[in-house]
Amino acid sequence: MKAVSALGRVYLAALFLFIFAPIAASFVFSFNSDRFPTLPLGHFTTEWYARAFSRPEVWEAIRNSLIVAAATSVLSTFIGFATAYTDFRYGFRFKQAYLALALLPPTLPLVILGLAMLAWLSQVGLSGTLAGIIIAHVVLATPFAMAICRLRLNQIDPSLEAAAWNLGAGQWMAMRHVILPFCAPAILSALCLTAAVSFDEFVVAWFVSGLNRTVPVMILEILQGNVDPQINAIGTVVFLTSMTLVIAAQVLIFRKRRHE
């Protein structure tokens, strides 16, 4: 049984290696002098970073990405929280359909959503604008915010809110002094996670962006040209950003709170 267990751990390690190999490789290649990296590796260099970040269009893309991610994060977290609270607090007809609408969007292939968005936003004159990308990203990110807030609301004692009402607090007051403080970590977590969703999304953004490229869309367009190690440099920065956001989101929602 011991041998089986050890074998299982080796297998697990190999699987993790496969999953994380591209992330690690991109990091290593970004500091490696070879244009076509192979074994043995070339020497250490920061040339690719210097080249990539001396391009004005890279900074333009970073600016666009930050605007889109920030707007998406705030909007989708608000909608996600409102939806989670509605599910927690109220029962109503068609609630199943309501929840399906809240959770389905990420299961639709992004290429299809991209095409639908492009066609629709062109009709209403919003295609090619940052607003168009934000609109689409909020659609995609809201379900994640909703899930996180709902998870948190699961842990609240429903009588807590009722107790506040009995003590004379209005609904708004109970929301502000009971529900919101209790959900604060989840809301912060959702803000981080939805920002990460937006920051990495390139399919829909590519369809609707026009000339307003975000970082991943720029990467996609560079990739259609040639092998270029600058991608590894930009990619490493993108990885570190989204990993920081996702880990922050997880720590916020899962960390053990002392006074609970």
Added chain:
Amino acid sequence: MRTSRPLDVYRLVWRLPLLVWQGAFFVVPLAFLAAMTFWLVQNYRMEPAFVLTNWQKTLGRSVFWDAYWLTLGRALLAGVLASVVAFPASYTLAFRMGDSARRFALMCLVVPFFTSFLVRAYAWQVILAEGGPVNAALGTIGLGPFTMLNSGFGAMVGYLTLVLPLVVIFQTWSLAAIDRSLIEAAGNLGASPGRVLVSVILPAARTGLVLGALFAFIMTFGDFVSPFYLGGSKPPTLTILIIDTTKSGQQWPRAAVVALMMIATLFAVAAAALRAAYGGRR
């Protein structure tokens, strides 16, 4: 007759945002996508109409059906392959590791789900290249070089990178939830480990196993990065067909026909899988 209630502003403030946003920017665009398939394209502009031309032209071409069966076949294969590859790892996580180690591993697996798949595919492009690190390593023991990119193999590497984390999470979650005394009882009654696996563990973990495979299918079916950057884009998958049709010219209605065929297929497969995951419970 329903009794009419006074307008409850508080309730609406929390309920309406989702309905308004996902209604205006998810439901309506999808409805428009469907309507668009009946429109006409004239002088590079879409014009409202009700014609079946787009459906006939798209479904009448063999390139569509080749792409359809290729995409469906690959997605089914990826669903099965990812489930099989993930299972030993999920089993180890669920039964051979402590709670905190398992939680940590699962938290790690969530991370790649939210990191740029595009950059990861590019890294595979470099790793698997003719003169890349893998072939260099194989060369030192006298093997290769192998052509791994621009092939079904390359695409499958991409698909697995994309879906494995999620499949492991689903499987581990359902395996870890199995009542341990059930497994011990089967062992005490003389069932061999293989018998315990087939007759006790697999049925008990059915929901997670099927959902894992379903999500692997959905993600593979809709992915265009793996077939495009690692699979060489020829022959095209449905996603590549949509992009080509959209980006090169104004044939959006025909791309929309492909998209609707994909949605119909996803519905059918998801319905079958959900029945397999939850149905037949007594």
